[in-house]
Amino acid sequence: MSRNRKMRRHARAMRRNGLQPVVVIDGDERLPDLAVIVLGRVLWRYRSELAPLNLAVALVVGAAVLRLEHPGWWPFLLGAGTAVASALVAVGERVGLARRAERLYAAAVAFSCGAWTAAAVALGPLRTPLPALLVGGGLVLSVPWWTHRRRRARVRVDRQLAAWPDIARAIGLPGSAVQSATADVWGWRARVALARGQTLTDATGKVPALESALGTFRGAVRVTPTRDGKANRVELRVLDTDPHADAIAWPGPSVASITEPIDFGPFEDATAARVSFLRRHALIGGVAGSGKSGGINVLMGNLVACPDAVVWAIDLKRGMELQPWAPCIDRLATTPEQARMLLRDAVAVLEARASALAAQGRRVWEPSPDMPALVIVIDEYAELTDDAPDAMPDTDSIARRGRAVAVTLAAATQRPTQKAMGKGAVRSQMDVRISFRVRERKDVDLILGQGMLNAGWHAHTLDAPGKFLINAPDHDTPRRARAYLLTDQTVARTADHYADHRPELDSVSRNAVEQAPVAEEHRTDDSDTVLWDMLTAAPDDGCTVPRLIAATGRSRPWVYQRLRELADTGRVTQVSRGHWRAANNDSP
Template sequence: MSRHRTSRYEMRRNARRMRRYGIQPVVTVNDLEVAPLVIVSIARLIWRYRSELAPLTVAGSVLLNGMVLRHWFPEWWPTVLISTIGMAIALVIGGRWVNLPRPIERGYAAFTTAFAGTWLTLAAYYGPFTTPLPAVLGIGSFVLAVPWWAHRRRRARVRVERTLAAWPDIAQAVGLAGSRIQSAMVDLWGYRVRLKLGRGQTVEDAIKQMPALESALGTRRGAIRIQPVPELANRADMRVVEKDPHADAIPWPGPSITSVTQPVKLGLFEDGSPVRVLFLRRHGLFGGIAGAGKSGGVNVLLGDLTACPDAIIWGIDLKRGMELMPWASCLDRLATTPQAADALLADAVAILDGRVDHLTQQGLRVWEPSPDAPALIILIDEYAELIEEAPGAERYTDSIARRGRAPAVTLVAATQRPSQRAMGKGAVRSQMDIRLSFRIREQRDVDLILGQGMLKAGWHAHRLDAPGKFLISAPEHDVPRRARTYLLDDEGVQRTAERHAPNRPPLDAISAAALEAQEALKTSQSAVRPSPRHARSNFPQDADVALITALDTAPDAGASVGDLITATGMSRPTLYRRLGHLEREGRVRQISRGFWRSRRDSDPE
């Protein structure tokens, strides 16, 4: 110890002398102990570029394992060969479960495993330095390293790891000091990380800092998504979308359901998973500004619902049928005027009451949809127009919203801005359990469409940047995830409607009886009232004569129900009742859905 003290004393004394006489000291390796610093620097470089050096590391590991096998376990070569074949087959079949989603990636992993395992087998049998095994290992490692070095996801992961290595400084800059990254995963469109928040921090705090995070990470605007982890309050999933997966429209693949009891597939989330939601016994609301894609979402919904033989669809479109008229052949009723809309909703309430009475008599609690007892779905386009032009309809929609769950009578409304004035004073908006928000202009409209407090919780519908993109809030979708609905263009709507129209179900007997009872009640009420001046007392007889005449003069393709209503002045339920009576008598024939004419001698029996 005294020797070390003397040495340090001499070093300080020599340094003072050099400074006194202006002599620069000579730096020696022992003075600064450069060797450990060089070793540490090299180790840091190896760790930093460990991904690029991975092929060399694997090649060295294979060579070392070959030496060990040849020296101590040469008789294991059959075991090595069998294990290699099993691992290669497992990677080809189940590679997607180890983050190898693409077939070419699974093929590369399987081929690399087969090469390494075959070389180890030969090394164990012949020796690792037997010609030409060393050359084969070197050349093969270089050839297999080229795809590894060029792989996009590997390079992206390296870039992400180096970016996130600076997370402590980033977190300090954006106000999330104390948070740290637990894991990271690169996908096709960007990367996602699991954040462990600092003590006292919440997911809402991280959501507020999203613009600052976008700046600190150097991403594009709107590229970051933050979602809570339901199991732990101090965890959050942060996703960085470097390439927008919804930049282009997604063609509609066709109906995804065959029964209204199944969840409808409305579109795709950004990770490619389907947006599935069940509409049975749930009312729905589609909101967003004009041109945001509400009509497209409604078309996708109708494309699925019209394929269900256990659902009847009624429509209300006060834009004179501009949106729903292409689906007219699949809609049992379509109201395009305020008066017709009021009558349609009144009949819907009558059906609701009839079904409730039936369930009560049978001791049942819910109406189970089937082709003989279909669910009733009422789709209303531009709900605000309905409330303004047909104020009397509000009491009907309120009744359906409150009581429609058990008897399977469902409302689906689309509107631009579902304010209290637009939705009426009833309980319609509060009963909407499924809410889709397409793009909106003002932040406050987020809470109008999705519910109070949703904007603060991270449901940023005002950041949606393309038609068809939406956020969905439903019992099975309680975190904000961006999605895009499918594109079903006008030609697709026409083809789909023509394909589904012949398979639409008729109204069930219980609902039809409820409509007949309501029609009889209206008739009896009108009979006790004083008749207006010049009223015709023989109107029913004249209507029947007009009906027979219209059916007799109808073309071979038949007369439409709309034409028959115009010719006779009958209401739709009365017309259907009279047509059914005449059909049972064998006097008329239904040519196709909604088209009738008188039976003729040339018709088949």
Template sequence: MDRVISAWPDLAEAIGLAGSRIMSAVVDTWGWRALIKLRPSQSVADVIARVPAIESGLGTRPGAVRIEHDPAHAGRCTMRVLAIDPHAGAIPWPGPTSRSLADPIDLGVFEDATNVRVPLLRRHALIGGTTDSGKSGVLNVVLGNLAACSDVVLWGIDLKGGMELRPWAPCLARLATTSEEATQLLTDAVAVLDARAQASSHSNTRVWEPTPAAPALVVIIDEYAELADTAPDAMPYAESVARRGRAVAVDLLAATQRPTQKAMGGGALRSQMSVRVCLRVRERRDVDLILDRGMLAAGWHAHTLDAPGKFYIPINPAAPAHTS
């Protein structure tokens, strides 16, 4: 670490970050990390833009350097350097880690070796990624956990003839594979939502607490863009669930390869998705469509992910959370 700290001023000057300095550096599980203090007028965006040059100067493999904002100070950032790729190989699924929707589910392992624990109760979720990015694998892990919960009922929409969700049919109370069936299913989901909202009003309760007798309803939509294209009549009902469903435990889980503005309701529906999982995308702009505006510029470079199953998930939006 002393060698890295002493060499930084020359490297920083060579790549256009002259005056920045490493304040501290420590070894961690798969590499090391350093706290960098920037010169006045320099920004973390300047550091992010120079990541390829930093990797070259440090002699690392491509993709080894991560830059994380310091939420307390705009003039500081953390540089994480991975000596090895912790996600180079597939991680075997250990089986369900949740028996209730109130329990977070395990999706993988972060680069700092901590587990990715994702709460889904009263939260809508969006999983996005291009072909062969591993989207189906992530969806299957989520479904495997939800199917093991005793306080959840699962409904599915798969307008590719059930190609993705039909293997899960024994775990689904309903499966829609046509535009007409999808519209009816979402209409019925809104009816469930309205009935629960009325019941909660009469009992003076603000949120619906799922139980085996009164379970949460999770509607899984595989290839959400296909729903927008082929079943436009269903979209108002999907948007209604997104806006009003969380308090009464009627939640959406949407997966898509094409996160277009049209599919996501011009941002209105996407804004309700509090869980975002972004696998590899084909175009840089898709990062912001899946994760939120400004995430690409903040260093969430999902277009550079180099293997199926690797993804970004916002836990702390200031620090790109890269996992597999």
């Protein structure tokens, strides 16, 4: 018995190595396997190619049995085929048929099978012309199946994974096993169970060897933790083509409310990188030329489409980045003094909102068009720290207290060091971290959080502008994405489209800003002159308030105060809501 067990173990080991054991009994050699076993292996290996034939055989056998047992069932079979076909057309996307052509093909197959089976049950499967219809129709309907890219991709994946034991030994992960695999638009992914003692770090270190063993291009293999967080499991992602090889045009706003998650761009599996900004502060980092400004444009393009969010912005590069969005920005600060005033007013808003909530017995501010959220976008936060250091306590206060009252910070900077972030609690309060390419490995932890580099968040390896990693409460694995690209024309067209539909601050917030003291030395005649020039040059339908704000560089309350003063003296007239022009050509 001991010898027999050893022989069986030896035979199993040979099969794992791809060899066929030969068994010798009493001097006679037996064939390695029975013919039925060999046939079964062939059928299993080519099960995808033979699926149409197997379906045809199943239809004939099923129809023959039902013809003998229940010949009166044919109307129900016809109805079932029609119902299944209709369901596939209507809701086939939920079962993985993303394209309309795929749903129509599946519906045609379902209806054809149901109709043929109903006829075969009623008349008999061998009644003319049913056999000819089965053969001819089967061949016609098999062609799309045989040529479909996803089926061929799945077959290729199955054959690659069949050799996984040899691959695992070759790359230094012996004993690991593939538990499941799926093919998608860009390639395939597999869940791999590691052998005892192997870790995610071991698998990550074998990525170059995996690329060689699988025959992929460089950078095609990703190894990430599984969603369940098990230490002995990893997800293997293999790309056949790089979905991020070229820039991806922005399809337009993905949200209609600040309460919805914003789509920044597609992951490598073509799913959207969506993240919510309601009651979450955000940090966007990356070196110059990494696509950070493109990410800000995607954020702005979605924020201006939200009727329940007011946008304030700080751009100390004289508005070079955010000026194109000025028609939709309620306040744009381009100088250190304007930035100080804006942040001071933001603190006044959050304090007024907190008092109003306390008086009403409520704990959170629910955004609506009448009570919008306030989002403050700051480009190059380090410039603010250097040029307006006395404003840092206000940003720190907003970061710590702004969530409940829907006052949110979104700050962008190249290297968010403690010095660059103002030595306060701002960086630690950032719930959403988006990292474009960084120059040094240690910058990964600065942007994404301590320990992220060792956990596989390799932002220093991102190889094209716009590619990013996102770390947020709903994104806790390092998956590469690429931000949409907004051209200058797209930005201008989007800003013009939404300029007349932007919300105003609620009365609580507006009163808090208007009651805040304004230094008189900053109320210069230059702003009044620019305002009057804009009003006198306005067309018949008037000039919008956002344009007046952008031209003067003043706040919305300042502009409205001047408009009321001019209207009281009859010098300006309101053409429509938010549209003003001069009533005559006299200088004020």
